Amino acid sequence: MAHELQYCCLLTLFTCFLPSLADNAQVLMNFKSFLSNADALSNWGNQTIGVCSWTGILCFNQNFHGLRLEHMGLGGTVNVDTLLQLSNLNSFSVINNNFEGPMPEFKKLVNLRAMFLSNNKFSGEIPDDAFEGMRRLKRVFLAENGFTGHIPTSLVKLPKLLDVDIHGNSFDGNIPEFQQRDFRVFNLSYNNLEGPIPESLSGMDPGSFAGNNGLCGKPLSLCTGSPTPPPVSNQHPDSHAEKENTKKRILLAVIIVVVVIVLASLLALLFIRYRRKRAILVKDAQPQNVTPFSSESKSIVVTAESKKSEDGELNFVGNDRVGIDLQELLRASAEVLGSGSFGSTYKAMLLNGPVVVVKRFKHMNNVGKKEFFEHMNRLGRLSHPNLLPLIAFYYGKEEKLLVHDFAENGSLASHLHGRNGGGLNWATRLKVIKGVARGLAYLYTEFPDQALPHGHLKSSNVVLDGSFEARLAEYGLVPVVEKSHAQQFMVAYKSPEASQLERPSEKSDIWCLGILILELLTGKFPANYLRHGKGASEDLAAWVNSIVTEGWSGEVLDKGIPGRGSGEGEMVKLLRIGMGCCEWSLESRWGWKEAVAKIEELKESDRDGDVEGGSDGDLLYSLSTSLDDFSLSHSVS
Template sequence: MAHKVDYCCLLMLFFTWFLPSLADNAQVLMNFKRFLSNADALNNWGNQSIGVCSWTGILCFNQNFHGLRLENMGLSGTVDVDTLLQLTNLNSFSVINNNFEGPMPEFKKIVSLRALFLSNNKFSGELPDDAFEGMKRLKRVFLAENGLTGHIPTSLAKLPNLLDVDIHGNSFEGNIPEFQQRDFRVFNLSYNKLEGQIPESLSSKDPGSFAGNQGLCGKPLSPCIGSPTSPPDTDTDEHPNSHPEKENKEKRVILTVIVVAGVIVLASILALLIIRYRRKKPVLVKEAQPQNVTPFSSESKSIVLTTEPKKSEEGGLNFVRNEREGIDMQDLLRASAEVLGSGSFGSTYKAMLLNGPVVVVKRFKHMNNVGKKEFVEHMNRLGKLSHPNLLPLVAFYYGKEEKLLVHDFAENGSLASHLHGRSGVELNWGTRLKIIKGVARGLAYLYTEFPDQALPHGHLKSSNVVLDGSFEARLAEYGLVAVVEKSHAQQFMVAYKSPEASQLEKPSEKSDVWCLGILILELLTGKFPANYLRHGKGASEDLAAWVNSIVGEGWSGEVLDKGIPGRGSGEGEMVKLLRIGMGCCEWKLESRWGWKEAVSKIEELKESDDGGEGDNLNSLSTSLDDFSLSHSTS
């Protein structure tokens, strides 16, 4: 009888506490909406017949509210933090790509917040030093492409659980504070006004994380003037009565005058050249681009070549698809172009033609050893490929110094940008499964079309998987091993980082499968295989250690990315995919899966579980032990 009474009490508590909280959240959300402008996208808010979890932009897990994702809605008005404080279980808040402006709201009041996404708005002004104080649970902070000024708050640097921080494209100034966290998944301070020496704790970060800050120095950028690596200055010792500060000030004044005069002269010369040659071909100058991978940038410019194309030797664009003809080489070079990135092979542009489609242009500077005939034949062969999961080659240009490849533009960017927070969009399990199936199908097609090549792709990684408007996967930079300089391919192409490539100095027919396995683990764990950025010998061993560290954790709940929306109903299938990734990453070639087996197993996966999850978990634990053992004995 006592048990029945307890049970009844629990039911009463449930209806008294839990159900009213859902109703309370609905009312709080309606109150929050009143502070917003241009909120037509939220018209179904208040519709009780569909439930709060079905309202636009509401994030729920197991029918429990946990966040707001109000992205790309044209919203403006006020983000009223005091109203948000009344929401129960607000873990994530995102208003990426809207029109909010003014000072950043006091989100530090919401101490339970785990993720804050404010990128691509018009927030402005200085952030107080305690802007993030007390937010001990905060893991993800995205403030990119706003108008924020002042110093980076030390309270941000002191967050104990911070994993992702992206504040690029603002006007933050001063020195970079000492960040408490070391193992970042996303770290981007580029295109601000930061200065001074980069803290030693951040010296191993990618140089692209600091690009566009003219005043920064120290590893991984150039050494600071007057640092221990620079020659000592003995002027003060020779002239003890001199005044260094005054002399430095005078030098800066003189240098400024010289620079200004030089700019005026250069501008005059350029103006004369433009007037003289505006009816002729544009003067093409060599573009200086960093050699390291840099993040996406909104910088607008024209595509320029090292040397001007000569009709007699090089000609214009060669179209491999007849339906796309009509783009003129000079129109392409004059087109407004957005720099998407600059990596080991060259720069990538999004070119917006005046009377034509949007295309992506990739410059290659490391194909100089291939002759024109061989290059043209290979590009025509690539141009004949047709598959829903390949990014089609539209046209190419052959020059002695560099080559251009023109592809269709993929609206949703690269898989890497989504997995590692640069896009602001989290991929749910169903979308990730759709993407990896597309990758597998595209790779299978390449294997069948290039049976004579050990590496039909050669450079398969998340940044070379792009997503179209419906998030279908399209493979990019495929089939280029035959035309890339061998030394450059060995140093930078992903397939050459497989175990066999490092041991035998050449890849095998299963090297692309190894890359597929790494991609699967990255897709499921959310962890970036940073060893791709470590070039030269030893990188493959590091990469193998990374794989082993992932699967060696066992089933602790930390292997799969907890941030995958909708993972609960598909966890068993995710475990199956993890085992497939492990099979593709086997160190020994005889133990590693072939592409047909891998593709077949991937095709069998479903979006939701069909039972037997416990068996999957037990089987995974055994597989993890076997996999770790095979690596330790290799």
């Protein structure tokens, strides 16, 4: 009994020193008082719904985590002294608002991990010590403001900096030597920077430096150095001698240029001869009964260096697929289906074989041969009606190829957002989402050791076969994709926990399933999956949540769904499932078993189910009232 009493006393004493959500609520109200045009924060102060349900508040496991006040038209003052009183403020975002003046003194917030100030009207020079002491800061987004002066030295010295985007300002001077090397986001474009690019940044994308006319050096054009001046003499230089020296320098430069041109020509000839021997050129190998390639039909050519690797053949993962030769595949007439962040996708039409899909990957270069073979063989052993089966793979040093079956009816995205968008009726959409759920459930059971069994679940990676059965594509690739590329492009890393805490969870794929459900029902593209979502005012989950919680207005369900009337009640049930999968809190977000079970219960028609209530309006109103405690948010693109 004495021990229990002592424990209770210690627990009470400990909690007394922890700032409560109630304390944070008062601080937030004080912070709001410095803002102008804050109508979007009208529910701040509502104690019945709790601080974590206030607009723009980020919570994790019911603990305050950060502020996300984006696209709200806010102005006034960002009072840093008030923010300093908030417990656990890790992330601060005011993207796309109307804040003006110099950058606030964020260096007081030494525990801040992410700062997003892009698309405002901040201006003036940023002091050199503006980021001093912010040793935990990882993400700095200052793009599309009016900042001037040189890049602050304290920014380049941040020890944990991973993302920096300052494009669209008026920064000038030389680019300082960044101490960081492994950037996920790096963008200095469209400023007034000049001088040579530091060698440590020479491997960056050239687009990171675009719009700075004074920059030179790799990865841009080489800097043109000035000729070395003649030695300074105490006597006045003789003009005739100076002219002679100039002529000699010009002659020497001409000789050097000629030698370089000759060497370049020889290398080019050698390279052409090498390519003729090693590369498979469609023009020379095109069969007579195949239409020559046009601008819409290309060949699948593996680079010469890749073909020189130790595995110059296709590796089949099953015994039931034989007869496809690598050279035959590379010669085949190939239609480009798409080109995404991982590489190009081709529809290859073999002369004496099936139509297949070939995906080229250039971001698996860190994967060793043994590891790649083992993982591909593991994927090849998977067998489920709702997975697009892997037929074969090719391992090269610079790129890899994955060969799959071809799905006759294209991707779900093309049906929802293509030229004939919205043509799928409710029965087909229900069939598709049930297939997606079953395929995802199979992946969860086959990969219990992985946090992301799929990792890249989105509408363009759901393909439809001849009977409109859903087949999941690009699944199970997280272990073999370069980590930095996965974090930047794979949609599971756009979930709240991955975006804010920089690590995915076992429910990150479920977040993607929820987004896919909302996309299927609303017909709207989920803009939060765009890498540079400048045109999007908010993401899909937040938009649906705002309408549902404010009272149904009939704007959520896609009015163009054929056969919608008889199944609207079931569609609302699916909407409820989608929102359950998009819960911000991991504890509140549905698990995969619950989500799949609820999806399986859905019917094509309301008459086949047990929908309660009378009119559609009553049903939809009950949905809105039952979801008042949802606190949906979204990830920063």
